[in-house]
Amino acid sequence: MDTPLHLVCPHCHAVNRMPAARLAQHPGCGQCHQPIFTGRPVELTASTFARHLGRNDIPLLVDFWAPWCGPCKMMAPAFEQAANVLEPNLRLAKVNTETEQMLANQYGIRSIPTLALFKGGREVARQAGAIGVKEIVQWANTHH
Template identity: 45%
Template sequence: MKVVCPHCLSVNNVPKKDSYKKANCGKCKNSLLDTKPIDLTNTNFDELIVNSDLPIIVDFWAPWCGPCKMMAPNFSAAAESFPLKAVFAKVNTEDEQNLGARFGIRSIPTLIVFKNGVEKERVSGALPKENLVQLINKYTD
């Protein structure tokens, strides 16, 4: 399966397994098991969405948004449950207004799940970790 490195955004081919003890990027040598959400910009957004075989859950948020701040720890905690199963990413709609407009983001936080480069599901509002895990479980194999 194609996996985009969260550190350098290089595309890696990784054999599909139930679990991984170690998986490093062929280019930068950093771990592909890193679950920290990736900050997306207009420059790297399409590269990640199009090149990953994994489902990608994108959190559209803003620094002034109270519910966004409340959900951020839940989003990071949920990401830890999915090393090489899903990619968690964030778009700051204040800095990346064009991405917010492109996807018709009208309220934040808004989560969009992408699979094979296509939007599969959209949820608005802050979610607890359990609901985030349920959402992404629908798209993992």
């Protein structure tokens, strides 16, 4: 029997329940009917971060970044490409540490960009510094 997974919609943030076998079939949200997987990172705020962290049954890979950070800007296209490769096995998200300073403090973000991988609501791995798409994918696959 295929165990259902809970997935948070990147558009309306509704929690969807679906069989794991449907992940690769480009499922849509039951509430807003938008795609559950877009091949792009979802921008999270403090309120949406908690929902994605606590309610997604797939790992969450977060890029903690800031708009003034040169290495963050350099890594942004690679992180975007990684989302296209890693979904639907992981949800990729971005948190702007300038606008979400409490989240950055809560997770002890001391340098940016920092990638943090969460599984089951807990941080399982962290990588500081800008890396390319190949390294992001390899690092994420190694730790999830």
